[in-house]
Each structure stands twice: as structure tokens, then as C-alpha cells.
Amino acid sequence: MNQVLRWLTGLVLLPGAVLGTTAAVVSGWADRLPERIPNKGGGDRPVLSTLATEPLITTGLAAITGLWLLGAVAFFLARRLPAPAVHWARTVAQLVVAMLVTALCGALLLILAPALDARSPEEVRTPSAPFATGLPVAVLLAGALALALAGRRSSGLPAAGAPPANAVRFPLATGERVLWSEHRVLRPLVWAAAGQVLIGAIMAVVFGLSLGAGYAPIGLAVALTAVATLAISRYRLVVDEHAVRVATGPFRREFPMTTVEYATSSRLNAGDWLTAGVLHGYGTVMAPAPGPVVRLVFADGSGFTAGCEDADTLAALINSLRHRQYTA
Amino acid sequence: MLFRVDPGSSTPLGDQIAACVRSALVSATLKPGERLPPARELASSLGVNMHTVLRAYAALRDEGLIELRRGRGAVVVSTAPDERARLADAVREVAATARRIGMGADEVVAMIREAFA
Numbered sequence: 001m002n003q004v005l006r007w008l009t010g011l012v013l014l015p016g017a018v019l020g021t022t023a024a025v026v027s028g029w030a031d032r033l034p035e036r037i038p039n040k041g042g043g044d045r046p047v048l049s050t051l052a053t054e055p056l057i058t059t060g061l062a063a064i065t066g067l068w069l070l071g072a073v074a075f076f077l078a079r080r081l082p083a084p085a086v087h088w089a090r091t092v093a094q095l096v097v098a099m100l101v102t103a104l105c106g107a108l109l110l111i112l113a114p115a116l117d118a119r120s121p122e123e124v125r126t127p128s129a130p131f132a133t134g135l136p137v138a139v140l141l142a143g144a145l146a147l148a149l150a151g152r153r154s155s156g157l158p159a160a161g162a163p164p165a166n167a168v169r170f171p172l173a174t175g176e177r178v179l180w181s182e183h184r185v186l187r188p189l190v191w192a193a194a195g196q197v198l199i200g201a202i203m204a205v206v207f208g209l210s211l212g213a214g215y216a217p218i219g220l221a222v223a224l225t226a227v228a229t230l231a232i233s234r235y236r237l238v239v240d241e242h243a244v245r246v247a248t249g250p251f252r253r254e255f256p257m258t259t260v261e262y263a264t265s266s267r268l269n270a271g272d273w274l275t276a277g278v279l280h281g282y283g284t285v286m287a288p289a290p291g292p293v294v295r296l297v298f299a300d301g302s303g304f305t306a307g308c309e310d311a312d313t314l315a316a317l318i319n320s321l322r323h324r325q326y327t328a
Numbered sequence: 329m330l331f332r333v334d335p336g337s338s339t340p341l342g343d344q345i346a347a348c349v350r351s352a353l354v355s356a357t358l359k360p361g362e363r364l365p366p367a368r369e370l371a372s373s374l375g376v377n378m379h380t381v382l383r384a385y386a387a388l389r390d391e392g393l394i395e396l397r398r399g400r401g402a403v404v405v406s407t408a409p410d411e412r413a414r415l416a417d418a419v420r421e422v423a424a425t426a427r428r429i430g431m432g433a434d435e436v437v438a439m440i441r442e443a444f445a
Contacts (some may be wrong), residue, residue, distance in 0.1 A: 179331040179373040181365040238365070240373035312359075313330070 003151065010094045010149035011075055012290060014142065015068050015101040019061070022105035026057050029116060037111070038121045044212050050121045057108070064104045071097030085284055091150035098146035099139050099216035101319055106135040126214035136221040140228070157259035158319060160299040163322045164198055167262045170316035180239040180314055186288050189233035195225035208314075235288040239314060241321050244296060246286045246306045253286060255304065263298045265311035268282045276305070294318070331365075333374050339424055341376050345384035350413060353393060353404070364394060364402035391416065403415045 033053050040048035071093050072092045077090035110132060114125040172178065200223025208216035232249035239245070243256045268276065268290050276285040287293050287307030294311045296318070308314045329352040352358040364370075367385060371378040385402050388394045389438045391413040394402045426436045 173334050173336070175336055176332055176334045177374045177376075179365065180372060181331065181370075183331060183363050183365075238369070238373070242373070279368075317330070 006149045006151055010146045011097060015097050018101050018105050019064055022109060023061055029112060031133045032116050034115055034118050034120055035116045036121050038124050044125050047121045049159055060108045064101055067100055067266045068097055094150055095143055095146045099143045102142035103139045110135060128215050131213055132217040136224045143246040144239060152252060158299045159258050162326050163262045163319055167319040168316045169323060180317060182237040182309060184235040184288060186235060189229055193226040193229040196229060197223045207299055234278040237308055248286055254294060257321055259298055260322055261299050263315040264295050265315040266293055331374060338427060342380045342384040343420055345381060349388055355371050358404050360404050362404045366401050
């Protein structure tokens with residue numbers, strides 16, 4: 001499948017199918033829904049306030065469509081970003097659109113389904129637990145599909161010329177083959193995931209006891225978000241004579257060695273690390289924590305910064321590999 | 329960590345890979361709990377046969393430096409090569425030197441026996 005078809009599927013067909021199915025299901029339910037549904041209370045508790053069903057459906061579907069279009073606009077505007085950041089920004093736009101559209105459509109169905117065949121707001125039931133638990137799973141699945149459809153970026157970078165003569169190099173024997181491999185588990189994120197599971201479990205117990213068993217799955221949904229946190233808790237940096245590959249969980253970047261002009265090492269302090277995306281463009285920095293980093297400079301003047309435990313050695317190694325490749 | 333192999337060297341490629349891991353352990357670049365790259369990735373990047381990498385990993389496992397777990401790959405379990413691993417390195421070096429100066433295995437073994445006596 002070529003990239004255009006992938007983007008079309010991820011940004012247009014996938015959210016369109018979810019939204020279209022929701023609209024079709026909701027319009028099929030139109031005759032079976034009461035005029036008003038509970039806004040506060042409902043289920044096993046007294047109804048405190050209500051809201052009109054039809055405007056809720058219209059506004060809800062319009063808001064979801066608006067978000068979808070906003071995502072599409074962001075997707076098209078991403079072309080103005082520096083070359084290395086375009087694919088990254090489009091992937092994020094596609095991911096956010098897929099997850100938001102699925103979450104909001106699911107939420108709309110979750111609100112309306114218990115009101116089916118009810119004649120008044122008082123008769124509206126509590127949302128079913130399997131549906132409430134299934135929604136976050138569906139959202140995660142939609143996100144995973146959007147990520148898979150975005151695929152890897154073809155570098156799109158021009159071939160680099162001769163590396164500068166003054167670039168620091170690493171002594172390499174003729175014909176010597178090398179691989180730099182770094183793998184880090186980001187402990188704070190692992191602890192954060194454990195915290196999410198704990199908070200989710202506490203919420204499930206508290207909601208279950210105070211609001212009724214039907215609300216317990218909300219806590220489980222919070223616990224499920226730990227999966228996303230765990231997914232981004234692994235950082236990998238692999239460099240060989242072919243390419244520089246960096247990955248934080250499912251987010252991966254790959255730069256063929258032929259596109260790297262040269263590499264330098266520096267230190268990213270906490271402030272720079274926090275604002276790097278904003279100041280230098282999203283997708284141009286992938287460092288799991290403040291500390292030593294390697295900056296790759298490409299032929300078109302753009303750059304990419306990756307976290308590395310021994311940035312001096314790696315920058316010298318990349319320069320040596322580039323020099324050997326260029327002089328071969 | 330950095331893996332370096334020189335196909336022009338008389339030291340077998342597998343031994344060179346294992347030596348890289350031992351050296352990283354001695355310099356504390358690798359710590360217990362860290363993973364080594366998957367054998368397939370290492371083989372493809374270094375342009376060596378995957379069985380060569382697996383042989384190197386098996387040697388490191390036999391020395392008690394790493395653990396090979398199905399689905400988890402090679403995980404470091406020891407902080408530094410033990411005495412046995414150091415001896416294995418020294419023997420490898422002796423073998424490489426003997427080969428270079430044209431000595432056979434029997435002659436080297438005889439020399440070692442003499443040293444033991």
C-alpha cells in the first residue's frame with residue numbers, strides 16, 4: 001500500500017467509517033429514544049437534570065465532524081514543517097483524529113444505548129459495563145491502527161556530501177564493522193504506569209461502592225491507559241553503517257547514513273529538553289531525558305537530536321562511518 | 329554499547345562479538361538487567377551469520393554473564409566477567425598467538441601441562 005493510500009485510509013476512511021456507522025446507528029435509534037435523557041443522576045439514582053436528546057445527537061455528531069476536519073487541516077498544514085518533522089506531525093494528527101473520533105462516537109453511543117425504549121429520563125438505565133470497558137479498548141485499537149497505517153517515514157532527505165574535515169572521528173580499521181546499540185527502560189514511566197493502574201483500581205472500588213457497580217469500569221478504563229504509558233517507556237538507539245535508528249516505544253525514526261552530513265555531541269539541559277519540541281519543531285528531538293545527546297545534521301540544513309549515554313563516542317563513530325562511506 | 333568486528337582478524341568473529349560484551353561489562357557500559365541486541369539485528373548490522381552471533385551469546389551464557397530467555401532475548405545477569413571468563417579470554421589469546429607463530433594445539437597443551445607441573 002503506498003503512503004498516500006495509507007494516509008487516506010487512516011485519516012479519511014477509518015474516522016469516516018466510525019463516524020458514519022455511529023450516525024447510521026443513532027439515526028436508526030431515533031424513534032426509540034426519549035425526548036430527554038438524564039444529565040445529572042439517572043440509572044439507580046434520582047434524575048436531577050435532563051437534556052434534550054435530539055440537540056445532543058446533532059451537536060455531538062457535528063462536534064466530532066468538526067474535530068475530524070480540524071485534524072485534517074492540521075494534517076495538511078504539517079507540510080509547512082521542516083522535512084524531518086512532517087511525517088511525525090501527520091502521524092500524530094492521524095493518531096489523535098482516530099482516537100478522538102472513536103472515543104467521542106463511542107461515548108455518544110454509550111450515553112444513548114441505555115436510553116433505548118425508555119419513555120422518560122427516569123427509565124434510562126446505567127450504561128452497560130461491557131460497553132463501558134470495551135470503549136477504551138476500541139480507542140486503543142483505533143490508535144494502533146492509525147499508527148500502523150502511518151507507517152515509517154521514508155527519509156525524503158537529500159544525499160549528504162563530504163563530511164567536514166574538522167569533524168571529530170573515531171579510529172576504525174579498514175573493513176571493520178560496527179554496531180552501536182543502546183536500550184533504556186525509562187523507570188519513571190514504568191512507575192507512572194504502575195501509579196495509573198493503582199489509581200484506576202482505587203477509582204473502580206470508590207466508584208463501584210459510591211455510585212454503583214456499573215461505574216466501576218471507569219476506573220478500569222483509567223488503569224488501561226497504563227498500557228500506553230508502558231509502551232513509551234522503552235528507548236532504543238541503534239547505529240550501524242547503514243542507518244541511525246531511534247525509537248521511543250512505537251515512535252520510530254530512521255535516517256539512512258547517506259543522508260547524514262555529520263554529527264556533533266552536546267548536552268541537553270532540563271529546560272531545553274522540556275521545550276525542545278516547541279523551539280526546534282516536533283519530531284526533531286527524541287531524547288528520553290535531559291543529558292548527553294547526538295545531533296545529526298543533514299544536507300538540507302535540518303537536524304535531528306537523539307539522546308545517547310556516550311554522545312561523544314557515538315558522534316565520532318557516525319562521522320567516521322560517513323567519512324569511510326564517502327571516501328569509498 | 330559498541331560492537332566492533334574485524335573480518336580481517338585471525339580471531340573468530342563470534343569471539344570478537346563475545347569480547348565486545350565482556351569489555352562493556354568490565355567498563356560498566358553494560359549493567360545487569362540490560363538487554364543485548366537481538367541476534368538477528370546484530371548479525372545483519374555486522375554482516376555476520378546469525379549462528380555466529382548465537383554461538384557468541386551461548387559462550388557468554390556458559391560463562392554466566394548473560395541469560396538467554398525465549399521471547400526476551402539476551403539479558404545481562406553478571407556485572408563483570410568472572411575468573412573463568414578471564415581465563416577463557418587468556419586461552420583464546422594464547423591460541424591466537426600459537427596459530428600466528430605456527431604452533432599446533434598439542435604443543436601448546438604440552439606447554440600448559442609443563443606450567444602446571
